Amino acid sequence: MIKNRKITxxxxxxxxxxxxxxxxxxxxxxxxxxxxxxPVGIIxxxxxxxxxxxxxxxxxxxxxxxxxxxxxxxxxSLSGAILQGIMRNPLAxxxxxxxxSGGGFFAFIILIVFPHYYYLVPIGxxxxxxxxxxxxxxxxxxxxxxxxxxxxxxxAVSSLFGAGTNALMTFYPDRVxxxxxxxxxxxSAITWKEVxxxxxxxxxxxxxxxxxxxxxxxxxxxxxxxxxxxxxxxKTRFILIIISSLLAGSAVSVVGLLGFVGLIVPHMVRxxxxxxxxxxxxxxxxxxxxxxxxxDTLSRIxxxxxxxxxxxxxxxxxxxxxxxxxxxKEAV
Amino acid sequence: xxxxTRKLEISYGDKHVLKEIxxxxxxxxxxxxxxxxxxxxxxxxxxxSRYIKAQSGDIYLRGKDIYSIPTKEIAxxxxxxxxxxxxxxxxxxxTLVAYGRYPHLRFGQRMxxxxxxxxxxxxxxxxxxxxxxxxxxxxxxxxxxxxxxxxALAQNPRVLxxxxxxxxxDISYQLExxxxxxxxxxxxxxxxxxxxxxxxxxxxxxxxxxVLKEGRIRQYGSPEIIIEKRLLEEVFRxxxxxxxxxxxxxxxxxxxxxx
Numbered sequence: 001m002i003k004n005r006k007i008t009x010x011x012x013x014x015x016x017x018x019x020x021x022x023x024x025x026x027x028x029x030x031x032x033x034x035x036x037x038x039p040v041g042i043i044x045x046x047x048x049x050x051x052x053x054x055x056x057x058x059x060x061x062x063x064x065x066x067x068x069x070x071x072x073x074x075x076x077s078l079s080g081a082i083l084q085g086i087m088r089n090p091l092a093x094x095x096x097x098x099x100x101s102g103g104g105f106f107a108f109i110i111l112i113v114f115p116h117y118y119y120l121v122p123i124g125x126x127x128x129x130x131x132x133x134x135x136x137x138x139x140x141x142x143x144x145x146x147x148x149x150x151x152x153x154x155x156a157v158s159s160l161f162g163a164g165t166n167a168l169m170t171f172y173p174d175r176v177x178x179x180x181x182x183x184x185x186x187x188s189a190i191t192w193k194e195v196x197x198x199x200x201x202x203x204x205x206x207x208x209x210x211x212x213x214x215x216x217x218x219x220x221x222x223x224x225x226x227x228x229x230x231x232x233x234x235k236t237r238f239i240l241i242i243i244s245s246l247l248a249g250s251a252v253s254v255v256g257l258l259g260f261v262g263l264i265v266p267h268m269v270r271x272x273x274x275x276x277x278x279x280x281x282x283x284x285x286x287x288x289x290x291x292x293x294x295x296d297t298l299s300r301i302x303x304x305x306x307x308x309x310x311x312x313x314x315x316x317x318x319x320x321x322x323x324x325x326x327x328x329k330e331a332v
Numbered sequence: 333x334x335x336x337t338r339k340l341e342i343s344y345g346d347k348h349v350l351k352e353i354x355x356x357x358x359x360x361x362x363x364x365x366x367x368x369x370x371x372x373x374x375x376x377x378x379x380x381s382r383y384i385k386a387q388s389g390d391i392y393l394r395g396k397d398i399y400s401i402p403t404k405e406i407a408x409x410x411x412x413x414x415x416x417x418x419x420x421x422x423x424x425x426x427t428l429v430a431y432g433r434y435p436h437l438r439f440g441q442r443m444x445x446x447x448x449x450x451x452x453x454x455x456x457x458x459x460x461x462x463x464x465x466x467x468x469x470x471x472x473x474x475x476x477x478x479x480x481x482x483x484a485l486a487q488n489p490r491v492l493x494x495x496x497x498x499x500x501x502d503i504s505y506q507l508e509x510x511x512x513x514x515x516x517x518x519x520x521x522x523x524x525x526x527x528x529x530x531x532x533x534x535x536x537x538x539x540x541x542x543v544l545k546e547g548r549i550r551q552y553g554s555p556e557i558i559i560e561k562r563l564l565e566e567v568f569r570x571x572x573x574x575x576x577x578x579x580x581x582x583x584x585x586x587x588x589x590x591x
Contacts, residue, residue: 088418209441211440217433218434220418220419220420221417221418221431222414222416222417222418222420223417223457224378224381224414224417224418225385225412225414225418225442227381227382227383227403227412228381228383228405228407228408228410228411228413228414228484228486228493229414229431229432229434229435230402230403230404230405230406230407230408230434230435231434232403240453254378270422274420274422274423275420275422275423276423277428324554
């Protein structure tokens with residue numbers, strides 16, 4: 001009994017540590033860039049000094065960018081956490097298994113071929129992500145999903161969508177430059193418009209999934225055990241796929257193909273907190289938001305005044321970590 | 333009647349796996365299904381568990397058609413322990429056992445005192461009290477099997493279905509699991525339906541045994557009727573020498589050679 005209580009407190013404590021981390025990341029992101037502004041300066045200028053240059057920088061440039069970074073971090077990480085549960089596999093993530101590339105390809109079609117329908121990008125990205133998830137899942141599923149088969153199917157589907165993207169770029173060379181940022185995943189031209197675009201989707205997906213950690217926990221026990229416990233397995237899995245596609249698609253529609261967040265964040269949170277989704281999901285929300293805000297801050301200050309897309313920063317840290325995970329898995 | 337099937341038929345593609353199965357289990361009994369590989373044992377168990385759907389025929393759980401009552405309602409009366417189970421190594425015993433309360437909770441409802449008491453009781457009944465805070469990854473094969481039985485027990489079922497509960501366990505753990513199952517059957521009156529590979533264990537722990545052969549019920553009855561020379565020769569292709577286990581009061585055999 002005592003031992004168990006200790007574990008519960010530990011998990012709550014970890015989430016309690018993640019919340020200040022989230023707040024610190026938020027202020028780091030608002031305060032750093034071409035002009036450095038202290039946290040006190042940030043609050044002062046936003047509340048009392050609306051005519052100042054600092055206010056302009058924070059309110060019109062950094063705040064929407066920071067909010068989008070947080071939202072994107074939340075949605076990609078949650079999407080990864082859900083996919084890892086559905087596939088019962090810690091190597092799943094929207095980027096690895098090709099969900100992002102599916103969303104990206106559909107968004108790309110709209111951006112390049114039908115640019116005046118730009119407002120359809122989130123829906124297109126969602127449908128693309130959904131289509132890719134179902135496609136990969138059906139390819140990899142044969143009496144359960146094996147890690148290798150999943151990664152292979154994901155690689156195949158990713159390269160298929162990648163080929164489609166390249167074909168589009170060949171057909172419309174004049175329009176490529178405008179969407180280059182989309183390819184690598186960047187937050188450089190974010191305004192309040194993007195905040196308004198994805199906020200409803202992210203809020204909807206996040207709210208829905210926060211009702212479902214119990215079902216995710218049961219689903220993790222395997223199809224037969226969950227059936228025995230009275231869970232409607234196929235229906236639950238389908239709803240979860242829809243939610244994870246909604247989240248991944250909305251992130252992709254605004255920042256493009258941002259690598260590795262969805263794989264690494266839930267995996268790391270799992271290492272600290274464990275696999276119980278009642279704790280994993282809140283932990284993932286705060287940690288995911290913090291990671292993308294910090295990486296975006298780094299992307300602005302590392303090579304200042306030049307700015308490198310946040311996707312490159314994420315991949316630079318993410319790829320080695322992914323390799324480490326693969327090696328660790330082999331060792332087990 | 334705890335469980336009953338009428339004219340159950342199941343096929344995978346054009347392969348007919350179960351044919352005209354009329355299977356009956358009385359309340360409070362331990363009934364074991366035996367048969368050679370490919371005879372349809374596991375398919376029958378999965379059908380009873382509503383994991384695979386029969387092409388034709390009916391299945392009744394305590395008089396109710398399992399296809400017409402909500403799956404969560406079934407889970408309040410029937411618990412399943414399949415062969416293939418997954419659990420993250422970083423889940424504690426207590427957390428896993430508490431998942432057994434899932435069918436009793438409404439959407440979004442948290443566990444109340446009664447649920448927690450039942451979880452405590454299930455942990456105690458399976459002898460896991462000292463280990464309850466441990467992670468699943470730290471347990472031995474026998475302990476983790478007991479843990480799954482505790483989860484099933486937390487469902488507070490009237491019927492418990494087990495698919496080869498002793499597979500991959502050392503002999504002492506095999507007996508430990510079967511003793512536990514019998515103890516739960518005797519003290520709580522839970523009806524047990526299971527598949528076992530070891531015929532002598534089936535004879536020792538069952539009230540009634542079903543023998544499946546090529547998708548049909550070949551024989552049904554008490555262990556004395558099943559552990560019989562001609563039946564074993566015909567179904568399992570072995571020549572047995574049959575003895576009486578005086579300590580446990582059941583027949584047992586030694587396979588002398590393959591026919």
